Amino acid sequence: MSSPTPIPAAAPSPTPFDGRLAVGLFGVLIAALISGINDRVTEITLIDSLGVFGLGHDEGTWISTAYAAAEVSAMLIAPWLAITFSIRRFAIAVTVVFTLLGVIIPMSPNLQTLLVLRVLQGLAGGALPPLLMTVALRFLPWNIKLYGLSAYALTATFGPNLAMPLAALWTEQSDWRLVFWQIVPAGLVGAALIAYGLPQDPLRLERFMQADWMGAALGMGWISMLVIALSQGERLDWLASPIIVAMLMGVAVCLPLFLLNEWYHPLPLFKLQLLKRRNFAYGLSTLCLFVIVATAGSAIPAAYLMEIHHYRPQQVMPIALMIALPQLVLAPLVAFVINRHWLDSRYVLAGGLILLTIACIGASFITSDWIREDFYALQVLHAIGQPMVVVPLLKNATGVIAPMEGPFASAMVNALRGMSAVVAGSAVENFITQREHFHSNVLLDAVGSRWHTLSPLVTQGSVAELAERVRGQALVLSFSDAFLALLLIIAVLFLILLTLPKRAYPPQPPVQP
Template sequence: MSSPTSAPVATPGFTPFDGRLAVGLSGVLIAALTSGINDRVTEITLIDTLGVFGLGHDEGSWISTAYAAAEVSAMLIAPWLAITFSIRRFAIAVTVAFTLLGVIMPLAPNLQSLLVLRVLQGLAGGALPPLLMTVALRFLPWNIKLYGLSAYALTATFGPNLAMPLAALWTEQSDWRLVFWQIVPAGFLGAALIAYGLPQDPQRLERLKQADWRGALLGMGWISMLVIALSQGERLDWLNSPLIVAMLTGAAICLPLFLLNEWFHPLPLFKLQLLARRNFAYGLITLCLFVIVATAGSAIPAAYLIETHHYRPQQVMPIALMIALPQLLLAPVVAFVINRRWLDSRYVLATGLALLAIACAGGSFISSEWIGEDFYALQALHAFGQPMVVVPLLMNATGVIAPMEGPFASAMVNALRGMAAVVAGSAVENFVTQREHFHSSVLLDAVGSRLHSLSPLMSQGSMAELAERVRAQAFVLSFSDAFLALLLVIAVLFFILLTLPIRAYPPQPPVTP
């Protein structure tokens, strides 16, 4: 690991912390978590809700795609809008809009109106996680800033893993409309807490004269086109689809133009110059790769149990809760531990990566006999390892960011993290599918000659049973391969940790003259 190049310099300008600010931060946290949970719950329950709307799978897939594209796009522009119109006003507006859209969502009369509502809700919901980081960086005093960042870490560890239990609750134990209405109490509570607790910073409407409209258009363009290509690529057969080719080509054109515009714009959405700071660059790279590991860590066991043993979401619930619930305690505990000058947070991060590596190595031994209980130990390792990675990397990345640079950092971190989540979901799904096809071919070739000689003696039922057993075994092998692939990602994370970041110290009190 690299040695520190200089001692940390404390940054003045923090507002004094009081109880009202804690209430306001809690409101933003509730709203941000509700946004992330809503995204995952509606995606998990998509099959159950499509029938209610009279939609097929192909039509319904666009509902998730539209939301994801709008959500990640909003993460790009939300911090800029929040500073321009005031964080408090903007946070209240998007939280209320997000909640009200959830109220009317089940009342949509057709696919077109449902897609419009999902896009609008995605824009409102995607704006909330960046606000949480912006508030933590701008308003929290030095002595509790790490605890604010640990609250933000919950959006990456707690929220996504709570979605499966809630999906099971609403689809199997209650009214399907609660899939959309579940956000209403938390949404209005979050808005009320924000209105009470967040400081009222002034509007800065003069920023509109320098608005980066070109950057917003290019940035939202490449994000939306790439999300569409990734989420619809497998269904439309990738490069054999003119739509996917057009989306990938458009994203490839817009992305470099966006980066070039941001480098020279006086008031950009992405302040690319921040990447010159090693720890910030490290935080971005590590967070994006970590999202792949965290997403797959919960998705693979659930997919295996659903595919191989036909589990319902309610039966998968304990697997997700094994990761989700401990985060409420472990995230602040990790913040407490690394908030010590004598402890190098990089060693805590390395320990977290080691726990995740052990979990993935154990998962690679998966067999068709595994049931839900066999994943408990692996999920416990994820529960401890994930906050030990996320909280230290946030401290490393944001320690080189001044409070007034918080919106720039928040836009980059959240937009790339949101895109990484889309990439992770697409990568896991496509990897498992491709490996299943490969293993099916190998297994069928291995038994082909024997099957040919025995086929006259076998009934159609026996043949079908054999084909099903081959398919099931191919899926098991593909899930094992997926765990091994995650080990490669973790190995890359270890290499980056050993070479890129310098030591980061906890936030320090302001320097007084």
């Protein structure tokens, strides 16, 4: 690890912390959490929703793709809009719009209307997580800033893992429309708390004269095209599809132009110069890779139980809850621990990576005999390890960010984190599919080599049973390979930890003149 740097002096907080600000921050947290939960719940329950709308699988995938592209694109521009219209005013508006769209979507009369409404909801929902980080960096005083960042960490650890239990609740125990309507009470409460608690900044409409219009067009363009390519690539056979080829070519053109524009623009959406600060570059790269590990940590056990043992979401629910619920205590606890001058938070982060490594090694020994209870100990390791990684990396990354730079940092962190979530989902699914094909071919070759001795004993029914057993074993082996692949990502995280970040001290009180 790099040598420590002198303890920096923190900039004074622009607003004294009081109870009203705590209420406002809690409102933004609620809004950000329901945004992530809505995304995951609707994705999990897609099959049930398609039947109600009378849509097929291919049409359903485009609904998910459109939402994801809009959501990540909004993360790029939300901090700029929040500063322009004021954080309080913008947060209330997008929370209310997001909530109202949730009410309307189940009433969609056709596919076109459903697509438009989901895109609009994706734009509103994607704007909410960046606001939570922006508020924490903009308003919180030095002595509780880490606790505000631990609240943001819940959007990466608590929210996504709560989605499976909620999906099971609404689809198996209640009305399917609650998949969309579940956000309404929390959304209205969140908007009310924001209105009560957040300070009201003035409008800054003069920023439109300096707006980075080219950056917004290029940024939202390459993000949308990359999301489409990643989410539709496997279904459309990648480079065999003209659509995927066009999307990838668009990314190849727009992304370099976007980066070049952001480097020279006086008021960019991405302030790339922040990457010169080693701790910010470390936090950004680590968060992107961690999202893949965290996503797979709950997605792979759930997929295994559903595919091999045909569990319903309600039966998988305890697996997700074992990661989700402890975060409400562990995230602020980790913030409390690392908010000490004598403790180097890099060692806490390394401890979290070690726990995740042990969990992945243990899970790689998976067999077809494993049931839900066999995952419990491994999920406990994930529950403890994930906040030990996320909270310290946020401390390291934001410790070098001044309050006025918060919107730039928030746009970069959230847009790339959102893109990483799309990459994670696509990578895990495609990796398991490819490994299943590989193992199926190997197993079928082994069966074929002994077919001359087995064929006299084989009946039509036993052939079907044999094919099903081969597929099941191939899936189990592919899940094992997926856990081993996660070890490679964790190894990269260790390498980055050992080489890039400097020691970050807790925030300090402002220097008195």
